[in-house]
Amino acid sequence: MEEKKYIKVYDELGNLLGFEEWTGGGSVEPSPAVA
């Protein structure tokens, strides 16, 4: 089973709110240059 992934979410002032599960898909690469 594929491990769940998360995004770090902030408020509009840039304060960290926490992590949210990422369900948006997209290929995940270690470096954006190859994403």
Add this chain to the structure above:
Amino acid sequence: MANFIKLYDKQGIPVGFTECTAEVESALGDANVVFYDENGLPLGFRIVTFDFDVSVTLSDGSTTTLRAAYADNNRGVIISNPDNLSIVKLPYLDVNAEGYDPEAVVSKAGTINYDEIAEGDGVHWTAQFNPSFNPDEDEGPGNWGVIPFTKGYGRGSSATGWYTWITIQ
């Protein structure tokens, strides 16, 4: 310039990046995240209410101050201050753009005055910035240097292909 978001595992450890495609953008919904460039360097936040003034030098040499940018997920220009990752997100000035709502923008932005910013037919005021961007060398359709910037960079989902400079002081 492509934008990327960083993904984490359940321990909060980064596992990689994914490109912010239209599908990803849609999936983000209202979530505010940090965008990264192709090198993994942070470009700034996706959504922002900025808390500092931005002095913009206009083509006639005068200046105007922008503040309290409208935070709109999918429209507008982001200008970031790399010193503190604060972001300014300015609305498109493309009044013909689908979904453009000047009343909503003005009510949020307060001091943004399109007439002051626009130059010529500069209602097209979208941008795509990066720290090394040079209007004298980089190719583009025009509007170079109309609004010079010295200390900012950011990312704009350019719909018109117009570019400009912004000054963050």
